[in-house]
Amino acid sequence: MIKKLLTVSIALALATSTGFVFAQGNTGAGKEKAASCAGCHGEDGNSTMPGFPKLAGQHQGYLVKQLKAFKSGERISPMMAPLAMGLDEKSMEDIAAYYAGQKVSRNPAPALPADDEDDDKPAKTDEEKKAELASLIEQGSDLYRNGNISREVSACVACHGPYAEGNKPAAYPALHSQHADYLIKTLTDFKNGARSNNRENVMHMIGKKMTDEDIKAVAYYISTMK
Structure with a gap:
């Protein structure tokens, strides 16, 4: 019961928060726009490059919010800012509606990157690598669902849902099937304060209490969720 404390407390806080209301965009116009x-996000919003996020199936409200943040400079990105500057609000709604209507693709089976291996140690066998990856994903699953009470890391499930489907009324993003590399970068940016455009900066408050291993574990786990 005590292990669920962080999940319950943050969920209760969110239950009293005000949701966001966004106009519906035109998906046909959004596809053209x-x-x-x-080039970066894929024709249907399923980026094949792990450093760029998948947008397919993402909530429209969340996408509009991010485009506005890029345009205003609230969210810093030398790549996205010039593109967002050329969009009016209707175009943002149309693009967001198009991507929201697409189906996110599943990721291939995860594999530990080669740079995780120590050159000073004997090469790991395939079985050792498989066991290490399984342990990492199990750790990520526990952190996602239960948080870490000793370090006051809140459970991801409270805001992002049991299947990482997000919270559409609150404009909290869906995370399932997202690239692990992108999730690691995003969580690290929240942790370091490089990104702060979220309500009451809650992700920084959570991220700064996470270890690099926590971030990696939960990112790998989320990338396997469907």
């Missing part, structure tokens, strides 16, 4: 986004 999103053509310039395909």
Whole structure:
């Protein structure tokens, strides 16, 4: 019961928060306007490059919020800012509606990157690598669902849902099937304060209490969620 404390407390706080209301965009117009986004995010919002986020199936309100943040400078990105500057609010709604209507693709089976191996130690066998990856994903699963009470790390499930489907009324993003590399970068940016455009800076408050291993574990786990 005590292990669920962080999940329950933050969920109760969110229950009293005010949701966001966004106008519906035109998906047909959004597809045309999103053509310039395909190079990084994929034609249907399923980026094949792990450093760029998948946008397919993401909540419209969340996408509009991020585009506005890029445009205003609230969220810093030398790549996205110039693109967002050329969009009016209707275009943002149309693009967001298009991506929200697409289906996010599943990721291939995860694998530990080669740079995780220590050159001074004997190479790990395939079985050792498999066991290490399974342990990492199990650690990420526990952190996602239960948090870490000793370090006051809140459970991800409270805001992002049991299946990482997010919270549409509150404009909390869906995370399932997102690239692990992108999630690691994003959580690290929240942890270091490089990104802060979220309500009451809650992600920084959570991220700064996470270890690098926590971030890696939960990112790998989320990337396997469907």
